[in-house]
Amino acid sequence: xxxxxxxxxxxxxxxxxxxxxxxxxxxxxxxxxxxxxxxxxxxxxxxxxxxxxxxxxxxxxxxxxxxxxxxxxxxxxxxxxxxxxxxxxxxxxxxxxxxxxxxxxxxxxxxxxxxxxxxxxxxxxxxxxxxxxxxxxxxxxxxxxxxxxxxxxxxxxxxxxxxxxxxxxxxxxxxxxxxxxxxxxxxxxxxxxxxxxxxxxxxxxxxxxxxxxxxxxxxxxxxxxxxxxxxxxxxxxxxxxxxxxxxxxxxxxxxxxxxxxxxxxxxxxxxxxxxxxxxxxxxxxxxxxxxxxxxxxxxxxxxxxxxxxxxxxxxxxxxxxxxxxxxxxxxxxxxxxx
Amino acid sequence: xxxxxxxxxxxxxxxxxxxxxxxxxxxxxxxxxxxxxxxxxxxxxxxxxxxxxxxxxxxxxxxxxxxxxxxxxxxxxxxxxxxxxxxxxxxxxxxxxxxxxxxxxxxxxxxxxxxxxxxxxxxxxxxxxxxxxxxxxxxxxxxxxxxxxxxxxxxxxxxxxxxxxxxxxxxxxxxxxxxxxxxxxxxxxxxxxxxxxxxxxxxxxxxxxxxxxxxxxxxxxxxxxxxxxxxxxxxxxxxxxxxxxxxxxxxxxxxxxxxxxxxxxxxxxxxxxxxxxxxxxxxxxxxxxxxxxxxxxxxxxxxxxxxxxxxxxxxxxxxxxxxxxxxxxxxxxxxxxx
DNA sequence: CTGTTAGCGCGTTCAA
DNA sequence: TTGAACGCGCTAACAG
Numbered sequence: 020x021x022x023x024x025x026x027x028x029x030x031x032x033x034x035x036x037x038x039x040x041x042x043x044x045x046x047x048x049x050x051x052x053x054x055x056x057x058x059x060x061x062x063x064x065x066x067x068x069x070x071x072x073x074x075x076x077x078x079x080x081x082x083x084x085x086x087x088x089x090x091x092x093x094x095x096x097x098x099x100x101x102x103x104x105x106x107x108x109x110x111x112x113x114x115x116x117x118x119x120x121x122x123x124x125x126x127x128x129x130x131x132x133x134x135x136x137x138x139x140x141x142x143x144x145x146x147x148x149x150x151x152x153x154x155x156x157x158x159x160x161x162x163x164x165x166x167x168x169x170x171x172x173x174x175x176x177x178x179x180x181x182x183x184x185x186x187x188x189x190x191x192x193x194x195x196x197x198x199x200x201x202x203x204x205x206x207x208x209x210x211x212x213x214x215x216x217x218x219x220x221x222x223x224x225x226x227x228x229x230x231x232x233x234x235x236x237x238x239x240x241x242x243x244x245x246x247x248x249x250x251x252x253x254x255x256x257x258x259x260x261x262x263x264x265x266x267x268x269x270x271x272x273x274x275x276x277x278x279x280x281x282x283x284x285x286x287x288x289x290x291x292x293x294x295x296x297x298x299x300x301x302x303x304x305x306x307x308x309x310x311x312x313x314x315x316x317x318x319x320x321x322x323x324x325x326x327x328x329x330x331x332x333x334x335x336x337x338x339x340x341x342x343x344x345x346x347x348x349x350x351x352x353x354x355x356x357x
Numbered sequence: 358x359x360x361x362x363x364x365x366x367x368x369x370x371x372x373x374x375x376x377x378x379x380x381x382x383x384x385x386x387x388x389x390x391x392x393x394x395x396x397x398x399x400x401x402x403x404x405x406x407x408x409x410x411x412x413x414x415x416x417x418x419x420x421x422x423x424x425x426x427x428x429x430x431x432x433x434x435x436x437x438x439x440x441x442x443x444x445x446x447x448x449x450x451x452x453x454x455x456x457x458x459x460x461x462x463x464x465x466x467x468x469x470x471x472x473x474x475x476x477x478x479x480x481x482x483x484x485x486x487x488x489x490x491x492x493x494x495x496x497x498x499x500x501x502x503x504x505x506x507x508x509x510x511x512x513x514x515x516x517x518x519x520x521x522x523x524x525x526x527x528x529x530x531x532x533x534x535x536x537x538x539x540x541x542x543x544x545x546x547x548x549x550x551x552x553x554x555x556x557x558x559x560x561x562x563x564x565x566x567x568x569x570x571x572x573x574x575x576x577x578x579x580x581x582x583x584x585x586x587x588x589x590x591x592x593x594x595x596x597x598x599x600x601x602x603x604x605x606x607x608x609x610x611x612x613x614x615x616x617x618x619x620x621x622x623x624x625x626x627x628x629x630x631x632x633x634x635x636x637x638x639x640x641x642x643x644x645x646x647x648x649x650x651x652x653x654x655x656x657x658x659x660x661x662x663x664x665x666x667x668x669x670x671x672x673x674x675x676x677x678x679x680x681x682x683x684x685x686x687x688x689x690x691x692x693x694x695x
Numbered sequence: 696c697t698g699t700t701a702g703c704g705c706g707t708t709c710a711a
Numbered sequence: 712t713t714g715a716a717c718g719c720g721c722t723a724a725c726a727g
Contacts, residue, residue, distance in 0.1 A: 026501060028704055039714040044706055054712060071476055075416040076704035078478075079719050084413070086456070086478060095442045097638075100433045107432070107459055116477060118424070119457045121445055138409055139454060140416075140424060140478045163364060245642070274642060281644075300435075304583070304612060306619075306644050366720055377698040382722060392696060414720035417703050 027068045036064040047072055078140070086116045087327060088141045089320075090132045092124040092149045097271070097299040098316060102169075105320035106145060113328050115142075124149035136164045143327045145169065145320075165334060167327035169319050171216065177338065179326035181319050184342040187312040188220025191266050191294045194310070194347055196228050198354060200264035200292055204236035206251035206276055207268030208243040217268045217296065236262055243268055248275020249282075255291075256283045263291060264353075270295035270302055273309050277352060292353040298346075307351030315343050365406045374402040385410055416478070424454045425665060426479045427658075428470045430462040430487045435609070435637040436654060440507075443658035444483060451666050453480075462487035474502045481665045483507065483658075503672060505665035507657050509554065515676065517664035519657050522680040525650040526558025529604050529632045532648070532685055534566050536692060538602035538630055542574040544589035544614055545606025546581040555606045555634065574600055581606055586613020587620075593629075594621045601629060602691075608633035608640055611647050615690060630691040636684075645689030653681050 029047075033040040038061060045053050046061050064070075078084050089106050091099050107117045118141055122128040129148050133155075136144055144162075147169040148155060159166045160177050171182040195203050205221045225232055238254050240247030248267060252275070255262055267273035273295025277287050285291055287307055295302065298313035322341055330336070367385075371378040376399060383391050384399050402408075416422050427444050429437050445455045456479055460466040467486050471493075474482055482500075485507040486493060497504045498515050509520040533541050543559045563570055576592050578585030586605060590613070593600055605611035611633025615625050625631055625645055633640065636651035660679055668674070 026704090029706095030704080040705080041707075041715080042713060045713090048706080052712060057712080073417075073704050074476060074478060075413055075420075075422070076719090077706075078413040079411075079417055079704080079721090080706045082413075082719085084478065088454075089457075093442065094432075094445070095438045097435075097438075100435075100438055103457065104431065104433045104459065107457060116426075116456050116458070118454050119427075119441065119445060120454070121442065135409075138412055140412060140422065278642075278644075301639060301642055304616075304639055305642060306616075364720090367722095368720075378720090379699080379722080380697060383697090386722085390696060395696080411720050414703090415722075417705090417720080418722045420703080 026073065027070045029070070029072065032061065032064050032068060032070050035068060036061045083331075084140045084142050085114060086118055086139075086141045087324065087331075088118040088120055088132070088136075088139060088144045090120040090122050090129070090144060090146045092147070093121050094119065097301055098269075098297050101300075101317045102147075102320040105317040106324045109321050109324040109328070115328065126150040126152040130154060130158055133158050133162050133166060136162050142331045143167065145323045145327055148172075165327060165330040167323045167330070169323050174340070179323075179330055179339050179341075181322045181326065181341040181343065183314055183345050185345070186216040186220040187296045187314055187345040188217045188266070189224055190312045190345055190347045191296060192220055192224030194294060194349070194353060195264045195266060195292060196224065196230075198292065201230070202233075202236065202260065202262040203230070203264045203266055204238065204251075204255055204262035205266050205268070206238045206240075206248060206255075206272050208240055208247060208272075210239060221266055240272075243272055245271055245275035245278070248272040248277075249279035250275075252276045252279025252283065256280070256285065261291070265291060265293045267293060267295045270297045270299045270309055270311050273311070273352070274301060274305055277305065277307070277309065288351065288353050288355060294353050298348055302348075302350065307356070310350045310353040311348050313346045313348055315346065318343060364411065365408045367408070367410065370399065370402050370406060370408050373406060374399045421669075422478045422480050423452060424456055424477075424479045425662065425669075426456040426458055426470070426474075426477060426482045428458040428460050428467070428482060428484045430485070431459050432457065435639055436607075436635050439638075439655045440485075440658040443655040444662045447659050447662040447666070453666065464488040464490040468492060468496055471496050471500050471504060474500050480669045481505065483661045483665055486510075503665060503668040505661045505668070507661050512678070517661075517668055517677050517679075519660045519664065519679040519681065521652055522682050524554040524558040525634045525652050525683040526555045526604070527562055528650045528683055528685040529634060530558055530562030532632060532687070532691060533602045533604060533630060534562065534568075536630065539568070540571075540574065540598065540600040541568070541602045541604055542576065542589075542593055542600035543604050543606075544576045544578075544586060544593075544610050546578055546585060546610075548577060559604060578610075581610055583609055583613035583616070586610040586615075587617035588613075590614045590617025590621065594618070594623065599629070603629060603631045605631060605633045608635045608637045608647060608649055611649070611690070612639060612643055615643065615645070615647065626689065626691050626693060632691050636686055640686075640688065645694070648688045648691040649686050651684045651686055653684065656681060 029040045029043050032043045046058050110117045143165045145167045166178040168178045168180040210218045238251040265276050273293050277293050295309050295311045298311040302309040302311050367378045367381050370381045384396055448455045481503045483505045504516040506516045506518040548556045576589040603614050605614055611631050615631050618629055633647050633649045636649040640647035640649050
């Protein structure tokens with residue numbers, strides 16, 4: 020009765036059914052060439068004994084673990100639950116489990132994820148790298164399991180990749196310019212983040228519209244957080260020549276900016292239009308609701324896992340680089356609601 | 358060069374170093390009784406060959422996988438990232454990984470998690486059950502790995518448990534009553550959720566204050582969502598005798614209620630005070646910020662994992678039932694900001 | 696202090 | 712169609 024921890028093995032089944040364990044093995048793996056009679060008999064015994072194969076032993080043989088890892092910087096970032104959810108969905112559909120790893124954007128931890136790949140019971144890794152260390156490439160090459168990357172990396176990465184066809188920033192900037200804003204400011208974190216593409220989009224968009232870059236309109240805080248946004252708002256309001264629009268490096272910053280502006284008595288979007296990036300769920304909860312650019316995070320998670328599973332299954336195809344088109348979502352922080 | 362997938366084994370190391378593999382085993386497990394000289398030599402070879410032990414084989418022997426599962430209903434619920442994060446932290450500190458499972462509050466899926474425990478590479482399960490099926494108890498008894506429960510269950514659950522010392526609802530209701538509100542409404546989902554404790558707190562608190570229960574002040578939607586909150590707001594505003602306070606079953610509902618009320622031209626908290634439960638991060642982003650009751654979700658996650666790891670390590674101690682005290686957090690949706 | 700040996704539970708030849 | 716035997720890579724006795 021109290022055999023809580025005792026596991027019934029394939030041998031127990033074989034003995035009980037009066038067959039060899041290889042026969043049982045064939046049956047649990049749906050292998051052909053087993054007389055229906057035998058199959059039925061053994062199946063009954065399996066039910067009866069409540070046998071389930073020991074995956075550890077099986078993995079040792081097959082070298083397949085039916086698990087993949089999802090390595091992101093911090094699940095608490097509102098950006099990720101959608102991603103993790105989508106990834107887990109696809110994994111589950113294929114009878115894989117998902118191991119969650121937070122690497123905190125710490126370059127060494129990001130690398131450790133790959134290096135420790137074989138120390139984990141995983142058949143592959145979905146990695147979203149923030150810092151994108153230069154050593155990533157060689158490390159992936161040496162990895163014992165395939166890696167699927169989310170984000171935009173160099174073309175030479177030896178991994179399947181799903182990213183955006185162009186920086187979300189261009190859509191955000193285009194939008195601000197198109198609604199007639201002329202003094203557009205940038206609020207973000209260190210420019211190295213996201214490999215600078217979000218900031219680069221700022222400079223390039225300005226140039227493309229023949230607007231000159233005003234360094235005083237660039238605010239960079241420590242992290243992409245609400246606090247940074249609020250500091251940015253205070254900073255911009257202190258300027259003699261206030262911006263009439265702010266392009267924030269992500270929604271958290273955008274929301275902080277909006278709160279900061281409103282606390283200082285400014286109206287959004289009338290006085291200052293604000294646009295963010297990521298389209299996190301919070302965008303729809305604030306007042307005004309935040310215009311943002313969606314990078315289709317759930318879609319990326321889904322595709323990244325699909326690519327990974329495909330490669331685990333068959334690893335000799337050329338690497339695929341999937342590009343998604345970011346999508347502008349106009350809400351109330353840039354255009355007065357009708 | 359292109360040996361990406363080939364793994365060097367303990368035998369390779371042994372051969373290369375000219376020792377027996379048991380010696381290598383001792384070294385990688387930091388077992389005592391190895392001459393420093395030998396240890397150094399072998400260590401060098403390990404480095405050189407880039408050997409890392411095959412965990413599958415090790416697990417097969419030790420029956421320890423160094424992985425635990427975290428089963429919650431849906432990671433997209435804003436309530437959970439904190440929990441998942443805390444759980445992963447503790448796991449990582451103990452050199453365990455965390456497998457994420459969404460069971461969608463689906464009773465059968467909740468049960469399947471436990472039933473499939475041995476089909477997963479996990480040493481234990483942290484389970485947060487929403488529906489709390491009656492068959493949970495016997496299933497946990499039969500499980501092959503220990504289970505650690507988050508939430509409030511019966512005292513007879515054969516598992517370590519971390520829950521709250523009393524329903525968060527009492528704190529919320531106390532608060533509303535104490536700030537002088539007399540017509541307090543309830544907005545939530547099906548009363549069966551959370552085993553009804555959040556609604557029960559509503560009735561009991563009213564009774565304890567000698568306020569009579571008015572059925573017209575109880576609104577129950579389909580799910581605990583923003584939409585439900587907005588519907589509730591519209592419903593309550595349509596009443597001839599409007600409530601002056603609303604106790605929402607969770608923060609999502611509370612935020613929806615607030616949005617709904619404000620769209621209808623009511624002031625929060627002046628006309629109607631609103632309090633939620635869970636203290637999700639969003640509470641601090643809205644305007645007004647939402648008063649809520651924190652159930653210390655990160656703390657619960659941390660403790661649940663600690664209890665689980667302790668039991669994995671030593672399974673014969675009596676089950677521990679940890680109770681945490683929920684905490685009221687007063688923000689702007691109940692008391693006018695100073 | 697180190698080597699030899701025997702499994703852990705399963706999949707997979709190869710014979711029968 | 713089935714069975715016997717071997718080995719995946721590792722740990723854990725037991726010798727030496």
